[in-house]
Amino acid sequence: MPRPASDNRIAVLGLGYVGLPLALALARNEFDVVGFDTCTATVGALRKGYDPNGEVSDDAVGGSTATYTYDAADLKGCSVFIIAVPTPITDAKAPDLNPILNACATIAPYLTDGAMVILESTVYPGVTEEVCGPALAAGSGLEAGRQIKLAYSPERVNPGDAEHSMENVVKIIAAQDAETLTRVEAIYAPVVKAGLHRASSIATAEAAKVIENTQRDLNIALVNEFSLIFSRLGLDTLEVLEAAGTKWNFLPFRPGLVGGHCIGVDPYYLTYRAEQMGYHPQVILAGRRINDQMGAHVAQTLVKAMLGRDIGVRGARVLIMGYTFKENCADTRNTKVADIASELAAYSVSVDVHDPWVGAVKLQSEHRVNGIEAPEAGVYDAVIVAVGHAEFVELGSDALRNLGKPGAVLFDIKGIFGKSGSDLRL
Known part of the structure; x- marks a missing residue:
């Protein structure tokens, strides 16, 4: 799929488990990639040819044409900015959007008319257009939605899972308008061999991402509650699950600890947004309480x-x-x-x-x-x-x-x- 020549120079902000594989994949497909991270140690390691997280091989890092920097001035000249920073929660279990807002503040001075900003971080529905858009406009003096084009394509990275790499998992893409969505497709189509799914709106894509891990969280919470019950009954939970699993439609979830950057965090983004809209979630938060204990x-x-x-x-x-x-x-x-x-x-x-x-x-x-x-x-x-x-x-x-x-x-x-x-x- 042809892409505008102006979209050839891409900045990827955040060089962790999500951003680094993306930056390398884009570089392999002949994009001019600038990888940016605020952590000088991370950038230093990448410049020496290795991934400090151990997810990407030394050959892939050292042999890439991508450049790595912690100097925001190196973002000048980029027309596409992909934000792949963490979205943690606060001690009060509320979304912490500071990493995203800091990324917006970093790129805003280097945005030019027609620049496209793609958010990959997990957020609640509305963040891309209602939070990022105004922040980018305020920092650049450009109008979001007209001079700055916004898009969303949520990451689906699974650390430690080589089989389900970025290239092998269908990727959702969404944008503010059809023209921008075509630009997004031209960037990701050469990279994601599994194909792309066009969502009807950015909010739809944001919602789809946040429920992916919420569903897993609840399923694990259910079997964790089974475990809490069966331990009191003197039953072996895994034996019970094995027996139940002989039915064709019994889902193969197992009890365990639920941590990480996704499953134990994403549900709070959805419940926060729900409460903003006047609805107090019950099932989702009950699952969170079980898994957290x-x-x-x-x-x-x-x-x-x-x-x-x-x-x-x-x-x-x-x-x-x-x-x-x-x-x-x-x-x-x-x-x-x-x-x-x-x-x-x-x-x-x-x-x-x-x-x-x-x-x-x-x-x-x-x-x-x-x-x-x-x-x-x-x-x-x-x-x-x-x-x-x-x-x-x-x-x-x-x-x-x-x-x-x-x-x-x-x-x-x-x-x-x-x-x-x-x-x-x-």
């Missing part, structure tokens, strides 16, 4: 099991294997393993954490937990397998048991070793 539930279940074996809790040593929010990636954003560690600390338990994807130094300096590089065998009163990293699966349950003292409790949260491979599982 699971870390404490794991800790409390472990404490009860230890007491059942006459293991003194105060001063006990517990090893947590894994700290990231999911297996086989280095992403620790909103990890609920932190809740396990803090709850155990409240019981005066001494907690060590080992995660080969994060490293002891980062665990200690950034997460304030006692990170260790190599767990010592035979010294722990309990071992929690919190994340199903491939390294832990390869070790096997026997090796993990050997990290504990005789009679120590092995809690395999995800059930990766089966019923016989551990003492506890959700």
Whole structure:
């Protein structure tokens, strides 16, 4: 699909799990790409040829024609600006739009008549046009919707999942008008081999993105509640789910911790917008409450099991294997393993954490937990397998048991070793 020559120079703001793969893919398709990030360490690593998040190969980074910068002046001359920054929540569970507003303020001085701004970050319906548009107009002196064209194409990145890469997942695109949507299509069509879905409006695309993860959150909350019930009934939740799964239309969700930058965050964007419109969501927030308590539930279940074996809790040593929010990636954003560690600390338990994807130094300096590089065998009163990293699966349950003292409790949260491979599982 032909594209305007002016759209050849593209700025991608945010070089994390979303922005970096996008910048590299655009560069591979002969776009002139400027990757911008406010983190000087991230830019420095990329300039040296490696991704600090470990998601993209060194060859892909070092061999790309994309340039990386933390100097906003390098954005001059770009006509397309793609914003791929995080959209976190505040301590009050409200949307934190500051990263998006900061990105808008960064690019505003470099916008020219006809520039196009595409937002990829997850937001509630209305943010692109009602928040970004006015912010861009105020900073540039140009009129949003006429001189500045707005579009939305939500990211669908799944960290640690090479199969469902950006190129292999259908991408939603939306814009303020048909002409702008055609420009957006010309940019993404060469990159996304799985195809594009044209949404009827930007708000529709924003809503579609925010419910994708809300649906998953609720499904996981349901099986987490099953787990809370079945533990009181003395039933093995995974055995119940396996039996129920023999029916053709039973959905294969499993209990677990719900962290990360999407599933545990996105629902609050939707509920915030709903409350703005006078509707107080009930089901969505109930699911959030269930999922947010699971870390404490794991800790409390472990404490009860230890007491059942006459293991003194105060001063006990517990090893947590894994700290990231999911297996086989280095992403620790909103990890609920932190809740396990803090709850155990409240019981005066001494907690060590080992995660080969994060490293002891980062665990200690950034997460304030006692990170260790190599767990010592035979010294722990309990071992929690919190994340199903491939390294832990390869070790096997026997090796993990050997990290504990005789009679120590092995809690395999995800059930990766089966019923016989551990003492506890959700």
